[in-house]
Amino acid sequence: MFMTNPNNLGVLIVGAGISGLTLARRLSNAGEIVTLFEKSKGVGGRLATRRGSGLLWDHGTQSLNPKDLPVETWTDWERLKILIPRKDGRDINLICPEGMTQLPKALAIGITVHRNSHIKMIRVGPGGKVWMIGDDAGGWHYGNRLVLAIPAPQALLLLDGSFPSQLVSLKDRLREICYRPTLTVLATLSRKQKIDKMIKKVVPIESLTENGEKGMKDSLGALTIHLNEKYSLKHFDSPEEEVLTEIKQIVKKKMGLDILNLVLKRWRYSQVSHPLQEPFLAAKLTSPLYVMGDGFSGGGLKGALHSANTLALELIKSVSKEERENGKAKKGGEAHSFK
Numbered sequence: 001m002f003m004t005n006p007n008n009l010g011v012l013i014v015g016a017g018i019s020g021l022t023l024a025r026r027l028s029n030a031g032e033i034v035t036l037f038e039k040s041k042g043v044g045g046r047l048a049t050r051r052g053s054g055l056l057w058d059h060g061t062q063s064l065n066p067k068d069l070p071v072e073t074w075t076d077w078e079r080l081k082i083l084i085p086r087k088d089g090r091d092i093n094l095i096c097p098e099g100m101t102q103l104p105k106a107l108a109i110g111i112t113v114h115r116n117s118h119i120k121m122i123r124v125g126p127g128g129k130v131w132m133i134g135d136d137a138g139g140w141h142y143g144n145r146l147v148l149a150i151p152a153p154q155a156l157l158l159l160d161g162s163f164p165s166q167l168v169s170l171k172d173r174l175r176e177i178c179y180r181p182t183l184t185v186l187a188t189l190s191r192k193q194k195i196d197k198m199i200k201k202v203v204p205i206e207s208l209t210e211n212g213e214k215g216m217k218d219s220l221g222a223l224t225i226h227l228n229e230k231y232s233l234k235h236f237d238s239p240e241e242e243v244l245t246e247i248k249q250i251v252k253k254k255m256g257l258d259i260l261n262l263v264l265k266r267w268r269y270s271q272v273s274h275p276l277q278e279p280f281l282a283a284k285l286t287s288p289l290y291v292m293g294d295g296f297s298g299g300g301l302k303g304a305l306h307s308a309n310t311l312a313l314e315l316i317k318s319v320s321k322e323e324r325e326n327g328k329a330k331k332g333g334e335a336h337s338f339k
C-alpha cells in the first residue's frame, strides 16, 4: 500500500497556528518529515491580522515581550528579521510592521501545509503502527506520529468516539482546560483623532489599540477593540448590528472618537482561562498521539510556544534507533495522502 517504508511516514500535525508551526519548524530543522493540516485558507490561527482598504488590524495579541519568549523561539524569530520595537511607548515590546500573522507565515516557509483541510476523523491504519486522519473532502493521510495542535474543545470533538477505552484519562485532562470568549471590534476612525491614553479602558472595553501608532505599516486610524469577558459572554450570540451600534456609541460618548466603519469578530476560544501546567498530553496507543498548544505550559502565547518547543525536543529524542537508521533513507520518505 505504501510506496515508502511505513515506518518512515513522519509526523502529522493538525492545526497550523503558532504552536503547530513552531513544532513543525523545529522538527523539520532536525530532518524529520512533517505535514500540517489546516482547516482555514491561511496559517496562523488566532495570531491573525485583517487587511482592508489599505489598513491592517491585529486581531489578538498586539505585541510580544521578548522576555516571555523561549530562547529557541526567540532565535528563530530574530533570524526572521520581521520584529520591530513597538512605537507607541509600550516599553520593550515588539510588533510586526505587517501584522502578527507575519510570524506564522514566516515559520511556514518550506513546510508542507495542506490548507482548507478540515480533519474530521482519526483512525489507526494498516499494520497498527500508522495513524490515518481523514479530511472533509474524503482524503486520508498517513503518518507514524499524530499531534493535535488545536484548542482542547476542538481536540475533544475530534477524539470523540475514537478509541474510547484507551483515551479516557487523556480526554478527562483535556476537559480541565477552559477558554474565555472575546468579541473583537475592528474599527476605522473617520479622521485623524488623538486618543487619550487615560480613557482607553472604558467598560466594556478591555483594551483599545491604534494599529498605526503601534507601528503597523500605513495603518493610522485602524483600531482593535477587545471587549471584556463579561460583555463577550453575554453578547457572544447577539446580532452583529446590535453590538456594533452599542460600541460605536460608547466610543463616541466616553472617548470622543468618531468611527467610520466597524466589523465584529467572535472568538469562541480566544484565551485560556484554565490551562494545564504540563507542556503536552500523550497517549501511547500503537503509535503515539499528542495534544499540545496554548492550553498547556501555563497557557497563552507563551504557553503555546513552550508547549511546542518541549514536544519538539521529546519527539526528536524519541525517534527510535530503528527510525534513525531508516532516517538514512529519510529523504525518500514522505507523508502519504490518498483520496
Ligand SMILES: Cc1cc2nc3c(=O)[nH]c(=O)nc-3n(C[C@H](O)[C@H](O)[C@H](O)COP(=O)(O)OP(=O)(O)OC[C@H]3O[C@@H](n4cnc5c(N)ncnc54)[C@H](O)[C@@H]3O)c2cc1C
Binding pocket: 014, 015, 016, 017, 018, 019, 020, 037, 038, 039, 040, 043, 044, 045, 046, 047, 059, 060, 061, 062, 117, 118, 119, 120, 149, 150, 151, 154, 158, 182, 184, 226, 267, 269, 270, 271, 272, 292, 293, 294, 295, 299, 300, 301, 302, 304
Ligand atoms: C482576541 C484575542 C486576544 C488575545 N490576546 C492574547 C494576549 O494578550 N496574550 C496572549 O498570550 N495570548 C493572547 N491570545 C491568545 C493567543 O493568540 C493564542 O494563545 C495562540 O495564538 C494559540 O496558538 P495555537 O497554535 O495554540 O492555537 P490556534 O491559533 O488556535 O491554532 C490552531 C489551528 O488549528 C486549526 N484547526 C482547528 N481544528 C482543526 C481541524 N479539525 N482540522 C484542521 N485544522 C484545525 C485552526 O483553524 C487554527 O488555525 C489572544 C487571542 C485572541 C483571539
